[in-house]
Amino acid sequence: MSNALRTTTVGSFAKPDYLQRARNRHSAGKVTAKELDGLTRQATKEVIEVQKELGLDVFVHGEMERGDMVGYFGENLPGMRPGELVRSYGNRYYHKPVIASEVRWDAPVTVDLWRYAQSLTDKPMKGMLTGPYTIVEWSFDEHYGSRREAVLAMARAIHHEAEALAKAGAKYIQVDEPAIHTRPGEDFDLAVEAMGVVVKGVSAEFHTHICYGDVPKIYPGMLRLPVTQIHLAFKNANFELLHLLEADPWDSKKELGLGVLDVHDHHVESVEEVKEGIKHALRLVPADRLWIEPDCGLKTRTPEEVRKKLRVMVAARDEVRRDLAL
Amino acid sequence: MQTTVVGSYPRVSNGPEGQRLRKAIAMWERQEISREDLRRVQVDVLREVVAEQAAVGVDLVTDGNITWYDPLSHFAAKMDGLEVGALERYFDTNTYYRRPQRVGPVHWRGPMTVEDYSAAAAASAAPAKPVLTGPYTLAALSAEGASEELVMEFAEALMHEVKALAAAGAPHIQINEPALVLRTDLPRGYNHIAGLVLRGKGNAKTTLFTYFGGVGPMLDDLLMLPFDVLGLDLVQGASTLKALAVTDVEKGLAFGLVDARNTKLEDPKAVAKAVLAFKDRVPLDRSYLAPSNGLEFLPRARAREKLEVLVTAAKLVGEATT
Incomplete structure (x- = not known):
């Protein structure tokens, strides 16, 4: 695998109809956990096939088992309880969990499905976790009453999960922190400290994904995050954020994940516009440290849109490699 | 003491019937139902949430705010001179809004909230307050941010909306200004801006509501504005309590x-006690007890329980002051 402009995706894929129906029926007690698990694995296999077909470099398992990135941990970490639906924007809702008592980690949550997904391919499979700051920020805290205490307790739980993934063989672990810029002046340092707790002593390459919100307020401060790669959503605002890197250079030791597909837009990008974004980024970050990815998880798009968009992404990457002889 | 809400209310609840608006929007986006079909479901849910508030x-x-995509684009998409752009985080919440962008002079094109207000008023035994x-x-x-010119253009556009709401019979109109909590002083000329917005209000009572933070340093200036009631977030903006404790307030809060x-549910007794601490400084008979901001950040069932806390606490305040 060439290290120039590696491709991957951010985590989630759209659930096929049969799985969504089965999940609904499982909630209603009409499908057993075993049946649902079988269908989850079938859908995971399909996600892997799509990535094989498209020729991506680092795979994800697609998060077929997760309703959403925070609610899933709310269902599985001791001390949390699943919540009820609240709206995040537009017509999108999620089950916002509740921190009801001391948050703990008793056993691996994500490792089984990661192991299954990795068994289907020789390509590296990313371990996918949600970061402690985001889980706390997007939950109702009825227990701690102090954001600092809650975030650090959550960080210890997520650290155990990262450790379990690394022990199982995950080379890359992504810790999503889309809420990290919620209060940039007030507690960005807390989010950095929490990431330090998550990664400490775990032998894997850590990526983090940050999207939307006030990214300029946490740049260049975000370069203090103890991870190998920081991924940002660039296409959503037509690569405007690259101007930040023109003003303050990217960290020479870090990789940049360049979001090149708007996951909230039905419109399929042209190869040319994606190439333009990649070439702009290459003036700021060398090819071996620049990864090409969608802006965010792909679950917001239909399977057909996902294929079309990812095809464009890979084609643009290939053409840039050819154009620049990378 | 009366009770009110700040604006938004959860639009889905558990069970298939509770999710009918969500489903209708998805079907409308896939062009499986018409705009009129969607509107019917929106009004149905709007009536339900109005009735729920009144029943409590x-x-x-x-x-x-059942029909709002978000508090920004609901207005930006209906005014001239604006486009609706990228997703941005809405304050420090876990919700997002589409950022308006001015592309020409901003003008009021026509009523943006009147139909919903009328539907709410028709469905409610209690008076309805457009926001x-x-x-x-x-x-x-x-x-582009809050340039004086843009604030003034929005104020002129909203003046027409206030006038249209007053003409539709709104007895009380509320202006939500959460972004004021990001400042330590009132924007220059805000008194004039507020006057402009309210110019066509007729006999309607008015409230200015700030939330997502405290407004202690500008409390005196806020109280001088030409609104009948000042709404304050005293949870996330608990810092305002300090300023309030040393201020004699003539208008309703x-x-x-x-x-x-x-x-987490509050104890109504504790809420009542917090209000009663101000009984000698604030005219409680013209004041309201409210949630700290719109209730849409909570699950539906819990939003209703919070309203029950409000109503019980207001009764306790009433008992203690008569």
Whole structure:
């Protein structure tokens, strides 16, 4: 695998109809956990096939088992309880969990499905976790009453999960922190400290994904995050954020994940516009440290849109490699 | 003491019937139902949330902002001179809004909230209060930020909306200005801006509501503005309590003392006690007890329970002051 402009995706894929129906029926007690698990694995296999077909470099398992990135941990970490639906924007809702008592980690949550997904391919499979700051920020805290205490307790739980993934063989672990810029002046340092707790002593390459919100307020401060790669959503605002890197250079030791597909837009990008974004980024970050990815998880798009968009992404990457002889 | 809400209310609840609006929007986006079909479901849910507020005993209800995509684009998409752009985080919440961008002079094109207000008023035994996002917040959260010129253009556009609401019979109109909490002083000329927005209000009573933080340093200036009631978030903006403790208030306040961002339920006695601490400084007979901000950040069932806390606490205040 060439290290120039590696491709991957951010985590989630759209659930096929049969799985969504089965999940609904499982909630209603009409499908057993075993049946649902079988269908989850079938859908995971399909996600892997799509990535094989498209020729991506680092795979994800697609998060077929997760309703959403925070609610899933709310269902599985001791001390949390699943919540009820609240709206995040537009017509999108999620089950916002509740921190009801001391948050703990008793056993691996994500490792089984990661192991299954990795068994289907020789390509590296990313371990996918949600970061402690985001889980706390997007939950109702009825227990701690102090954001600092809650975030650090959550960080210890997520650290155990990262450790379990690394022990199982995950080379890359992504810790999503889309809420990290919620209060940039007030507690960005807390989010950095929490990431330090998550990664400490775990032998894997850590990526983090940050999207939307006030990214300029946490740049260049975000370069203090103890991870190998920081991924940002660039296409959503037509690569405007690259101007930040023109003003303050990217960290020479870090990789940049360049979001090149708007996951909230039905419109399929042209190869040319994606190439333009990649070439702009290459003036700021060398090819071996620049990864090409969608802006965010792909679950917001239909399977057909996902294929079309990812095809464009890979084609643009290939053409840039050819154009620049990378 | 009366009770009111700040604006939004959860639009889905558990079970298939509780999710009918969500499903209808998805079907409309896939062009499986018409705009009229969607509107029917929206109005149906709007009536339901109005009735729910009234059934709990809220004295001044809202339409729950049921038809709003978000508090910015609901207005930006309906005014001339604006485009609706990228997703941005809405303050420090876990919700997002589409950022308005000015592409020409901003003008009022036609009523933006009147139909929903009328539907709410028709469905409610209690008076209904239409809510508008204020000119400063619309400008501050737009792509170019709160330039004086843009704030003024929004104020002029909102003046027409207030006039249309008053003509439709709204007895009380509320302007929401959460972005004021990001400042330590009032924007220059805000008194004039507020006067402009309210110019066509007729006999309607008015409230200015700030939330998502404290406004202690500008409390005196806020109280001088030409609104009948000042709404304060006293949970996330608990810092305002200090300023309030040393201020004699002549107008009514909306005490935002019930946390609309956390599921943990308050003790009504504690809420009543917090209000009663101000009985000698604030005219409680012209004041309201309210959630700290819109209730949409909570699950539906819990939002209703929070309203029950409000109503019980208001009764306790009433008993203690008569």
